Amino acid sequence: MISKMARIEIIGLKENLQDTVRELHELGTMQIDDIRTLTNVYMQPINLPYEMVQVREKVELVNAKINGLEDLFKKYFVTPPTDIADTSSFTLIDSKVEQVTTTVQQLTQQKTNLQDELISLSKYREILKVMVPLLPDSARKSGNATIGALLHTTQTRSMNMLINQLRAMTQGKFEMVTVKIGESTNALIGVLPRDLVVSVENYLEREKITQLVLPDEYTMLSSSEAQDKIEKKIENDHKELDAIDDRFRELASIWGPYLHSWQINCLNIMDEFEIYSRIGETEHTFTIYGWIKSDEFDSLSQLLHEKVSVDIMVNFLEIPTELREKVPVVLENPKIIKPFENLTKMRAIPAYFDIDPSKLIAIFMPIFFGMMLGDIGYGAILLVLTFFLSKKVTKGIFADLIKTVFYGSIWAIIFGFLFGEFLGTLGGAIGLKPILLDRSDPDSTMTLLYMTIGVGVFHIVLGLLIGLGNAIKHHDKTHILERGGMLLGLAGLLLLVGKLLHIVPDGFTTPSYILLVGGIGLLGASYGKTGVILGPIEFVGLLGNILSYLRIAALGLASVFLARVANEMVGMIGNVVVGILVAVLIHSLNLVMGAFSPTIQSLRLQYVEFFRRFYEGGSNAFMPFKKRALVQE
Numbered sequence: 001m002i003s004k005m006a007r008i009e010i011i012g013l014k015e016n017l018q019d020t021v022r023e024l025h026e027l028g029t030m031q032i033d034d035i036r037t038l039t040n041v042y043m044q045p046i047n048l049p050y051e052m053v054q055v056r057e058k059v060e061l062v063n064a065k066i067n068g069l070e071d072l073f074k075k076y077f078v079t080p081p082t083d084i085a086d087t088s089s090f091t092l093i094d095s096k097v098e099q100v101t102t103t104v105q106q107l108t109q110q111k112t113n114l115q116d117e118l119i120s121l122s123k124y125r126e127i128l129k130v131m132v133p134l135l136p137d138s139a140r141k142s143g144n145a146t147i148g149a150l151l152h153t154t155q156t157r158s159m160n161m162l163i164n165q166l167r168a169m170t171q172g173k174f175e176m177v178t179v180k181i182g183e184s185t186n187a188l189i190g191v192l193p194r195d196l197v198v199s200v201e202n203y204l205e206r207e208k209i210t211q212l213v214l215p216d217e218y219t220m221l222s223s224s225e226a227q228d229k230i231e232k233k234i235e236n237d238h239k240e241l242d243a244i245d246d247r248f249r250e251l252a253s254i255w256g257p258y259l260h261s262w263q264i265n266c267l268n269i270m271d272e273f274e275i276y277s278r279i280g281e282t283e284h285t286f287t288i289y290g291w292i293k294s295d296e297f298d299s300l301s302q303l304l305h306e307k308v309s310v311d312i313m314v315n316f317l318e319i320p321t322e323l324r325e326k327v328p329v330v331l332e333n334p335k336i337i338k339p340f341e342n343l344t345k346m347r348a349i350p351a352y353f354d355i356d357p358s359k360l361i362a363i364f365m366p367i368f369f370g371m372m373l374g375d376i377g378y379g380a381i382l383l384v385l386t387f388f389l390s391k392k393v394t395k396g397i398f399a400d401l402i403k404t405v406f407y408g409s410i411w412a413i414i415f416g417f418l419f420g421e422f423l424g425t426l427g428g429a430i431g432l433k434p435i436l437l438d439r440s441d442p443d444s445t446m447t448l449l450y451m452t453i454g455v456g457v458f459h460i461v462l463g464l465l466i467g468l469g470n471a472i473k474h475h476d477k478t479h480i481l482e483r484g485g486m487l488l489g490l491a492g493l494l495l496l497v498g499k500l501l502h503i504v505p506d507g508f509t510t511p512s513y514i515l516l517v518g519g520i521g522l523l524g525a526s527y528g529k530t531g532v533i534l535g536p537i538e539f540v541g542l543l544g545n546i547l548s549y550l551r552i553a554a555l556g557l558a559s560v561f562l563a564r565v566a567n568e569m570v571g572m573i574g575n576v577v578v579g580i581l582v583a584v585l586i587h588s589l590n591l592v593m594g595a596f597s598p599t600i601q602s603l604r605l606q607y608v609e610f611f612r613r614f615y616e617g618g619s620n621a622f623m624p625f626k627k628r629a630l631v632q633e
Helices: 014-027 049-072 092-133 154-168 196-208 223-276 296-306 323-328 335-348 358-371 375-392 397-419 442-473 477-500 506-525 528-547 550-571 574-614
Strands: 005-013 030-032 144-152 173-182 185-193 210-212 285-293 313-317
Touching: 005 014, 005 185, 005 296, 014 030, 014 223, 014 285, 014 296, 030 442, 049 092, 049 223, 092 223, 144 154, 154 173, 154 185, 154 196, 185 196, 196 397, 285 296, 285 442, 296 442, 335 358, 335 397, 335 574, 358 375, 358 397, 358 550, 358 574, 375 397, 375 574, 442 477, 442 528, 442 550, 442 574, 477 506, 506 528, 528 574, 550 574
Parallel strands: none
Antiparallel strands: 005 285, 005 313, 030 285, 144 185, 144 210, 173 185
């Protein structure tokens, strides 16, 4: 059912604006229109003062920090944390976020420094690992030192010249080894008296030769000592990194459960700031336009008078012509109808002045499902399965479809008794007699086809009657002619078919032709000048829609004959055990098909054949200005 809506305006003094917005947000029953989009209102939107802009920016900054903390802490949770509500003020939340952020920044900086140090030390370790075993014994003497230079592998001549120059500078007191590092670099490691190190380094610097320099804390050590110390430092750095990760994990376990609550708090404040731009202002007053369910008007007015000011005015407004197509829609149906309401919304939200077809789908979709499946055994199995699945899957479109199959399974059991079917032809074996017809009997095939066409005629005529009623109510001449013409033409055609089947007396022949031709004429008139061509085409399309209901019979026959094959396989295969296994597999396949195909086809009959006769939809859902919940529904 579509709830009755009221368009209202709220007028008050500017000094009461923030309290009014806060109370409307808390109550959550009013959709606020953007004054900038209202063509018949001449008022400037509110400009926030500088102090409020600063507050908004502060909230946005805190929210950004919360998002950063969420991203950081996410990797430290094995399973997502259970959210904990925090009703603290924004000021207190800001303080907590700042405290956590500061700690995180410090730890992050420490972690970055350690990781950079590890990268550097790892390079030195790899060089020393190759270099130390090759160094001459003189490198271990206390009076000697090592010095290194890095050259590209293509600089062989330069390396030879460098070696000769260094030997000359040190008067031959220079021992060296060369080590290949990576794919394109050679390291020249030299051992020389410590007192000559400065002059050699100065020479390398003048010649712009890259030196292999260890960090300061390792320069006075021998290469082997430096290697040992670097190994220990790397080990300690890894321990420190593990300790930092443990600290992050601890912070995540303490503060992680609160982050979503803090974020919701910030978003609610930001929503209030966003809503100010939709509100109009004069020098001393503000005006809010919007929508509310009619039965909640009194409670809204009373709340604003009690919580804000008795000077607040809340007025009903007439719905102008330009807004008639934009009235927000609220669907209110019993819990049992809700799954079908959501299926209706999948097609389109009903227009405000339309009807809500949710109850019609709730009636016909399960019935059509039951007619297609029509088996006590299959219906009972699906009933049990969907009952337990509905306890596990409680939200979303899959939950809705599970519930529709659940209701359809009840009708499948009912039609199973009418058709005398239990896992196909096993019904007859256990003494079950068909009440309506036996679908497995070839002589009943035409009766089944007539029955499904009759169902199609009834369903589409009902849709046309509803559509005609809507058209008359809204004085829509085009739809009156279209739907009225279809009804008259269909009545004439049914009379002609009745005469051919000797159900209708001969005296109805002339009236049936008059109804048929007149109906097609009215249908054509709804299309204007092109109606001469489009009228007959649309009427033929209507007949095609009726014949589309034969899919009910087709799917039903496919199901019953597949079940029959499964049952006969037990006797056809020599081994009874193998026969039973094959039968179970075929019945399982049939059950899966019996769950999916009838659901899809019965939904299609609602959307394509039924809805198009009366339902347009395309409206906007009611979006009240309300606070975000910690747990989103």
